[in-house]
Amino acid sequence: MDKNYQPKQFEENIYQFWENNNFFEAKINKNKKTFSIILPPPNANANLHLGHAMYVYEDIMIRYHKLLGDEVLWLPGADHAGFETQFVFEKHLSAQGKSRFDYDRDTLFQMIWKFVMKNRDNMENQLRRLGFFLDWKKKKFTMDEDIVKIVYQTFEKLYKQGLVYRDKKIINYCTFCGTSFSDLEVVDKEKNSSLYYIKYPFVNKKGYIVVATTRPETLLGDTAVAVNPKDKRYKKLIGEKVIIPFVNRQVEIIADDFVDPKFGTGAVKVTPAHDFNDYEVGKRHNLEIIQVIGFDGKINENGEEFKGFYVGEVRKKIVEKLKEKQLLEKIDENYKNRVGCCYKCGRALEPLPKEQWFIKVKPLAQKAKKLVIEEKIKIYPKRFKKILLWWLENFKDWNISRQIVWGIRIPAYKCKSKIPLKTAGRQNSKIEGEWFVAVEKPKKCLICGECDFEQDNDTFDTWFSSGQWPFATLQTLGSEIFNYFYPTTVMETGYDILPWWVARMIMLGIFATKKPPFENVFLHGLIRDKKGQKMSKSKGNVINPMDMIEKYGADALRLSLVFGTSEGNDVFFSEEKVIGMRNFVNKIWNIGRFIYINKYQISKIKNQKLENIDKNQNLKQEIKRLEKEFEEIKKRYLKLMNGYKFSKALGLIYEFLWHRFADYYIEQLKKDVFDGNIESLKVLEEFYLETLKLLHPFAPFITEVIWKKFKGEEKSIVIKNLKNKV
């Protein structure tokens, strides 16, 4: 044994040993309790980051339950991560001077497929480097044929029950990325906007009404002006008509409660096609919806003279021209507001009317809520229960259509022979044509029976498929596996995707299987740098977990993420902490080395003092004390582990092994060991190895390396039973 532990000499071989011996493989064993976790599938578009290393909590649980003798399953997978991946891929393209528009749908899809497959292999090997106890034989990908089929079945079932509907309404659309989003993907950014006060002249009398807006260009689509019905200033004007500049449309002044008399002038221009509020007002007052901004971010033919120009340019032009026409009363330059932006590219999103598939969330959320309230699903740490319930109460209908190529194409089809005539340019909110949904593409149109119907070009929001992950993965492995391991025991993930993923898994899981997808939710914190800032490429503070493993070993990295933290709180990561844990691992190694070396030497000494133990009262006492202390430690350890207090369990072992076992007991028994007393050495060895079992879930490599040194290369600590002793 070297003086210092060299993780690189062992880790990859050890992992291979585990994998080759099928230790990771879960089987059906009706006599055993099950413990199952579905790994949150990492996106198959990049290397793992430190956030993924936090899945070490799952490994700790899995390995712990393996030691307890349960039948464990930790199922790995990869997420195609639709929009995210396409976005990453487009960055690669643009680095080569290309863009998504240079390829047809199939070519682009195939290119991304190759890209993803390569990344997926890489990502999986990185999970291995972390030492994760994953059942690789069962690995799944969100775009596997059998998974897609289940996703389709769920969609069809939702559709048949009226929980999926197609509608045309205002959605968040990124004109740069070329797709719509759900509400969750919108990030509000505070911006310095100007507030423009614009005069709308009356039709039937002299004068004008002034409206305040941050988006003067949308006046091209205005179909009303609204005031609060209680506002005395405007009461007499309700019903009066005004003229919208440039487009010369006559619109009415209407009364609606949503108008805040204290804001601006108390009069609001209403653009139902380009504002969520105005859309609602429009519905209440039966206003016309005139879309003036196209999906390319340019003004369309309804914008008359401004057609073909980008929104930003048109804003400037309109402001200039309003000034010329003396229709601009004033500009408040110091106005701040929040603008919904694309969470990926950061540009302002455009609210646009568009036909999409929506999930009616309320009924699904109600059932999910019940599970959480009744604790059929338990949440750890418990403060997240309230947050989860808030979300389940406040979800809006979920837009699941994405206008991107990379994803699972929606199995919805439009009948061609029953498309109504478009109302020229002007749009109403009715959807065009009749649709049907089918898991397998049928031979004949299910609507008219004769047309060559078209499949929807859109793909699913990634979260729609990943929201089905727990049951979809297990169902594809056969009903026996599914029935044995479902519902899974724990869902462990970062608290940042609680609404995106956890809530939706519960909703879709209970809908599709009538059972909760998991019994417990355990949420971990986010990794930040040592100053508490989010790690991001632009800040340059990203730490690559593989570098840490290279330098200090996987055990050290794993321990550094758990030691001295509080579950669910953010982790401030620092290399110094990894070094500290590397030192701990080295300490473990050297305890082993001490016992190992002396064992070897004593066996060569002729007169071993076997009888010493009875005569040496001090020795006898110390051994008894050690025994008692270990039992106490183990009892506390089991309680902490069962209560998801992993950090504390680790702290306990750390303290015991280093500052009690090494610093105290070894020092106490050292003299006897040097005297050739084999009994005291045996005691030390026994308790050392027992403690390694407790440590194994946290530091799987070093514990296995030492186990093999003592018990033989073919042996393994992984499959030892914790209950056998004490």
Next chain:
RNA sequence: GGUCGCGUAGCUCAGUUGGCUAGAGCGUUUCAUUGACAUUGAAAAGGUCAGAGGUUCAAGUCCUCUCGCGACCACCA
């Protein structure tokens, strides 16, 4: 504006259901070390537990308020 979290030793953080002189890692100081480990050992210095009030025999721990930091949510055009 709402909700949640945080504010404990120079730094990063623990502190279970309130209970003896408040802990760890790193850092600092002193000493030790030729039979496991300098990626070591022994010891020391260092905290009005953000502030104020309250409950209690007893509060870092429970309650109320204030201040500071952070996160998430919210339709103010």
